[in-house]
Amino acid sequence: xxxxxxxxxxxxxxxxxxxxxxxxxxxxxxxxxxxxxxxxxxxxxxxxxxxxxxxxxxxxxxxxxxxxxxxxxxxxxxxxxxxxxxxxxxxxxxxxxxxxxxxxxxxxxxxxxxxxxxxxxxxxxxxxxxxxxxxxxxxxxxxxxxxxxxxxxxxxxxxxxxxxxxxxxxxxxxxxxxxxxxxxxxxxxxxxxxxxxxxxxxxxxxxxxxxxxxxxxxxxxxxxxxxxxxxxxxxxxxxxxxxxxxxxxxxxxxxxxxxxxxxxxxxxxxxxxxxxxxxxxxxxxxxxxxxxxxxxxxxxxxxxxxxxxxxxxxxxxxxxxxxxxxxxxxxxxxxxxxxxxxxxxxxxxxxxxxxxxxxxxxxxxxxxxxxxxxxxxxxxxxxxxxxxxxxxxxxxxxxxxxxxxxxxxxxxxxxxxxxxxxxx
Amino acid sequence: xxxxxxxxxxxxxxxxxxxxxxxxxxxxxxxxxxxxxxxxxxxxxxxxxxxxxxxxxxxxxxxxxxxxxxxxxxxxxxxxxxxxxxxxxxxxxxxxxxxxxxxxxxxxxxxxxxxxxxxxxxxxxxxxxxxxxxxxxxxxxxxxxxxxxxxxxxxxxxxxxxxxxxxxxxxxx
Numbered sequence: 001x002x003x004x005x006x007x008x009x010x011x012x013x014x015x016x017x018x019x020x021x022x023x024x025x026x027x028x029x030x031x032x033x034x035x036x037x038x039x040x041x042x043x044x045x046x047x048x049x050x051x052x053x054x055x056x057x058x059x060x061x062x063x064x065x066x067x068x069x070x071x072x073x074x075x076x077x078x079x080x081x082x083x084x085x086x087x088x089x090x091x092x093x094x095x096x097x098x099x100x101x102x103x104x105x106x107x108x109x110x111x112x113x114x115x116x117x118x119x120x121x122x123x124x125x126x127x128x129x130x131x132x133x134x135x136x137x138x139x140x141x142x143x144x145x146x147x148x149x150x151x152x153x154x155x156x157x158x159x160x161x162x163x164x165x166x167x168x169x170x171x172x173x174x175x176x177x178x179x180x181x182x183x184x185x186x187x188x189x190x191x192x193x194x195x196x197x198x199x200x201x202x203x204x205x206x207x208x209x210x211x212x213x214x215x216x217x218x219x220x221x222x223x224x225x226x227x228x229x230x231x232x233x234x235x236x237x238x239x240x241x242x243x244x245x246x247x248x249x250x251x252x253x254x255x256x257x258x259x260x261x262x263x264x265x266x267x268x269x270x271x272x273x274x275x276x277x278x279x280x281x282x283x284x285x286x287x288x289x290x291x292x293x294x295x296x297x298x299x300x301x302x303x304x305x306x307x308x309x310x311x312x313x314x315x316x317x318x319x320x321x322x323x324x325x326x327x328x329x330x331x332x333x334x335x336x337x338x339x340x341x342x343x344x345x346x347x348x349x350x351x352x353x354x355x356x357x358x359x360x361x362x363x364x365x366x367x368x369x370x371x372x373x374x375x376x377x378x379x380x381x382x383x384x385x386x387x388x389x390x391x392x393x394x395x396x397x398x399x400x401x402x403x404x405x406x407x408x409x410x411x412x413x414x415x416x417x418x419x420x421x422x423x424x
Numbered sequence: 425x426x427x428x429x430x431x432x433x434x435x436x437x438x439x440x441x442x443x444x445x446x447x448x449x450x451x452x453x454x455x456x457x458x459x460x461x462x463x464x465x466x467x468x469x470x471x472x473x474x475x476x477x478x479x480x481x482x483x484x485x486x487x488x489x490x491x492x493x494x495x496x497x498x499x500x501x502x503x504x505x506x507x508x509x510x511x512x513x514x515x516x517x518x519x520x521x522x523x524x525x526x527x528x529x530x531x532x533x534x535x536x537x538x539x540x541x542x543x544x545x546x547x548x549x550x551x552x553x554x555x556x557x558x559x560x561x562x563x564x565x566x567x568x569x570x571x572x573x574x575x576x577x578x579x580x581x582x583x584x585x586x587x588x589x590x591x592x593x594x595x596x597x
Contacts, residue, residue, distance in 0.1 A: 059572055079576070
């Protein structure tokens, strides 16, 4: 069990030459189902008594390489992929929650997550309470006997807020609930949330992990450290399960039981499996994750510094800048870089921002982040449109805010593009 | 990484080297972890002898069950203790007392079973000791199979996956 370095894991973890053909690159196992050796093996597979492939909604060898690779990069015990980051969150909460239960979420979240929590999850009778990602005590104040989990983003979208993971993890531990961290913007290259006390990590692998803006994917990673039996509240994990004739997941699968339960119950029944083609594209992207993240962060810092010095710019919200209120948090949690997604406002306000978005020629105006290409968007009218005015401001997406996702192009070209787009 | 930190090469050597495993605490209840492990290891071609006083004389998964280690007949290459850490002490002493008669070379304690004193006695008696591990999980990890469940095997290997064939062997394909 060697302790491999991050770059080595990014290229190799989970992958091995194909046993049938010797193919070195992970093959795309484009198949719905897998033949059984015999009736006995089929029964044992359905009983979860042996490891093997059944049906691509449950598992697929290409997808499994992605699951293991992200688990390895995060330092977790196991991974589980889903069709999108949203689907991954759905599977996580489906495994943890029950009707009437609550969870506490940082209000500095991707707007889509706020919608998912406030609207769709309410239909399951799951209820979010809100706190401030930079203030662990604000989470503590929301803990009740119905709390089942705490959720935050390591680096929050769109404002680039660096969450106080260590402090929030302490609140979760005291409350006896798992801390779920969305590590999409940081990626394990910048922050490894398990090292700060997180218990479960979710990713929209669509973003920096895949990195090329070509595939939607989500991944769950389990840290293997949370005791699901201690409180007696996590019934899916500890009670005899009727659909697998009475097995108890935590007792049977130990430190990778959460991913087994999320796979064989939530993914089985809700169905948002990842296509093997998409898993292949994300895997290929991950091979260069550390190289790209280095470049993304260097470019982002250079662009942020240029904007900061420009008289047309009112403010720049990037914790990589020395005078940013969260600069110390950046140095603590992600010293290799403050990420590549940040916001800024023009002195000309909303009108100037809209003009700039319409005038850029290298930056693409679209609703995504974490692409090799540089991207720009106006969150208030798009990604955070469904929120109330008050919630938009709390999420860092007020009317004048422009969000950038800095790509890996030549930074001089990016700066020149912004410069011409801001010109009168 | 779970405690103790065993090299993969040691675990692989143990799993390649043993053929007959006495499983102390094997259960006939198909929802129990010991049943899962026994089913899997049988499937991989190991000979498994269940040891459980409540099942002695009967069968688990078609294998005749015995009450205690001292009732077993040679050969027994490895004893896998599927009992709690405290109970592992007396079972270890029974294994040491019978090791030459049975030919036992490996004492294995299941995942979550840790008994340092028992491990020291077994080591002093010349047994290879593995604690706090499951042979099913380790077999699945080193063969690659458990990767199909997204489990982090902590293995990087530029050779083809180990053969998954029946026969209890981790031999290369």
